[in-house]
Every structure is written in structure tokens, then in C-alpha cells.
Amino acid sequence: MKGKVLIFSAPSGAGKTTIVKHILQKFPELEFSISATTRPSRENEKDGNDYFFLKENEFRERIKNNEFIEFEEVYPGRFYGTLKSEIERIWKKGSHVVFDVDVKGGLNLKKIFGKDALAVFISPPDINTLEDRLKKRGTETPETLTVRVDKAKEEMNYAPEFDMILLNEVLEKSYSDAEKVVSNFLNQH
DSSP: OOOEEEEEEOTTSSSSSHHHHHHHHHHTTEEOOOOOSSOOOOOOBBTTTTTTEEOOOHHHHHHTTEEEEEEEEEEEEEEEEEHHHHHHHHHHOOOEEEEEEEEEHHHHHHHHGGGGGGEEEEEEOHHHHHHHHHHTTOOOOOHHHHHHHHHHHHHHTGGGGGEEEEEOOOHHHHHHHHHHHHHHHTTOO
């Protein structure tokens, strides 16, 4: 069984995870693909639920064993990737896969899945709004904030390569726009 694939990408702080969680609640035929990462877990995150948290050497071993459909070293020593076993698990259940991935990962997945995929770029209204959202999270040091904002500026350049850009300015409107896009894509034959 091969299902469809929905790819949501955005710079850090654009609201991607919030929108993805909403979509997953609205569409029971969708299931979240849990990514693997070498980053430490945040306070509320659970291994095997939010991410598969791996040590860097374990991640590199899985790369060698060809266990990833795609992976990216997003920051030095900080890997993110999609395990082939996750996609197979979701498709076996008869569900469609939802990815919440960084911008480069999203474009890689779009290339891999072609017409079976819809790639959505979630855009913040502007960089200042994005920076404010990251500050409000309270998870960034001044140094990591600068790195994330600089990376976001670069990632915004890739938005046109996605199938659609969803502007996340007013959350309720973003929810409604995302629902329409997902519904139309799932109903295509």
C-alpha cells in the first residue's frame, strides 16, 4: 500500500508544528511521521512520540545502513532525518504520511515522492515576527536566536520551490487555509 504524503516545512518559529497538530486532529486518515534527531529533547518531548532521539554515532550508523529516506545535518553535529521504517509503518495501516520537516528536508522529500506529495511552506508574516515568536518560546540563547534568525532568512528564499506557500499571520485563518489545501489534495485521484 502506497499512500500520499503531506510535507510541511518552515523556518523555526513560523508555526509549522502548531498547524500540523491541527491538521492531524482534523483528518483521521493522516498520521505523523516521527523524525529522528540528534538534538536533545525539550522539556515536554518524549522519545518515540515527538522524535526518535538518537546519539550522533547511532544516527551516523543508521545513515551507513541506509535506514533513512532523507536526512540533513541542519547545524554542525545536529542531524534530522526520516526513517524508511516510519513511512512503511504508516502506509501499512492505510494512512497518509504527514511530515513536519526543515526546508531542505521538505524539498528532498518532494523530489523523492513526486506527484504523491504536497509540499507546503509555512511562512511567517516577516522576519521580525518570527524572531519575536522564537523569543517568546524561551528556548533560545541570544547566540542560538541569531543562528535561527539567519537560517530563517536563508530558508525563506526556498519558499517558491514548494507547491504552495501558506502565510501564518492569523492562526485561525492559517488553520482554515491548511484544511482546504489538505482536503483538496487528499480528494485528488
